[in-house]
Amino acid sequence: AVDMSTALGAVPIPSPVLTASGCSAFGRELEPFVDLTAIGAVVTKSVQLRPRSGRPTPRMAETPSGMLNSIGLQGPGIDGLLDGELPWLAERGARAFVSIAGVRVEDFAELATRLRGVPGVAGLEVNISCPNVESRGEVFACDPVAASDVVAAVRAAADPAQPIYAKLSPDVTDIVSVARAVVDAGADGLSMINTLLGLVIDPDTMKPLLGGITGGLSGPAIRPVALRCVWQVHAALPEVPILGMGGIRSGLDALQFVLAGASAVSVGTAVFNDPSALGRIHAELAAALETRGFASLREAVGYAHR
Template sequence: MDPQDVDLTAPFGPVLLPNPLVTAAGCGGTGRELARFVPLDALGAVTTRTVMPEPRAGHPAPRAVAVPAGVLTALGLPGPGIDAFVEHELPWLAERGARVVVSVAGQRIEEFATLAARLGGLPGVVGLELNIGGPAHADLGLVFAANPAISYDLVRAVRRAAPADLPVYAKLAPDVLSITDIAAACVQAGADGLSMINTLPGLEIDPVTLRPALAAGPGGLSGPAVRPVALRCVHQVRAAMLAGRVPEVPVLGMGGIRTGRDALAFAAAGASAFAVGSALLHDPTAPLRILDELRTELAARGLAAFTDAVGLAHRTDPPRGPR
């Protein structure tokens, strides 16, 4: 099979993406930085940096440090706030044909709901991603995704505030007692899909000062080091869906994806689309390469469409390898 004949279209809930590759929240900047290397309309979707109700400076520098097989960051959700985002950033993205998933966060449930109401019906917006499980909230005591009841209340409030035709995706944290319980609560509250996973909390010590390497102390770990954890979470939640313990919705898988083979692994685990994050920091052209590699991986296995690979790891028939 010619790799160029492989169909990469990816139904993700009510949205049909031209391909399953999405940028992870914040890793493409405002879009202007990434657009110098990749046409934004060539991506399945662009996830924005997390937007909050008011401007936020974030944490002081240093905010990022390289660690073995990944990067540790503590940005503190910096940004200009919703007013500046709607006035300046969103129109620029829409003009370039980007399908935009807006990452939102707040210090209270009511703030999430207010942001959802504000973003409904705006040009280019194809979904909201609720940043409910990020380590950046820890300094505020607000890791919403650690508790099923709180997760339910938050998603329910957003679903009621957002227009019915605006998909809402809950972004889950991996460091919880039961990610399937959190997933079930979010979907039962009305989430149209799940994003998995957020970064893992971690700490690095500067070898010279023997103090935390990040100004904020702890940070969020991303990169290849987290990929097995992310795959486990996606596989576990997909298995719970198949068993009827979690209502079935699309999963956006992410965590250390750097190659087409990585992306294929997430699809097999149960992801209907995938997000690329830290790979963009050292190779902003990575999305086009990953899509080409994914086509090759699918064609080598005789899979004519990306959707044919979704959930393969859960099947009981003989496994399919490269031909």
């Protein structure tokens, strides 16, 4: 059998297949369909300092090639996470990769401080790239300086044993310069990519369908964009671990991300049609690697560049 073990920074995980932030909340909905201890980690919905109700509904739309969301960072806030969701995951032996989001640099640092030493927290995904917030003021990922300010503050505040991955936006002209900046600021890895801003107009009302007007596009439509980002960043920074995501719904999709340079992948939109997608994709990826003569996942990471 192919050795499927990998790591998030220095933290070993048994599978390269993780949930994607936002698409499985905090893991409860997936529990009937997925062995939460067998997947790489549950990447949580981004948490903020305070609870937030998000954008007006409707805030999700299906398109033929992907999904649009304008959730607007709805969530229980850090207290709710620490009191409810994280203990629930830890009791089950699941690893949580906690996505954090904020308006100010200090918000991110405070969240990292609150998460220090919390049982079951394998690391932090720093969401600097949500496209759905008022005036897009929280989109740090479009500016290498703003992005690295957040990452440096989180690295300084976070538990040294918890790796931090910066979540990047595809909506930049040069993703490699943002990647370099956040790695220089102390990111242990990169999550690529967040959604790409889009629009759907309802032909009946002749108005934007989503309450938030625009929304982030995910799913198969953005897969080649995500893969291109992973490829470019791995070519420039081959030592930096990449958590790849964007429209992965099969083992062969995941294989493309691994060959481009991802050492792990997140599966998001696909779980809405197939809640058992994570286990299936792990098995399909293992079979695809075996067929191609790889003894381990690690051997295949970045293979397409060599």
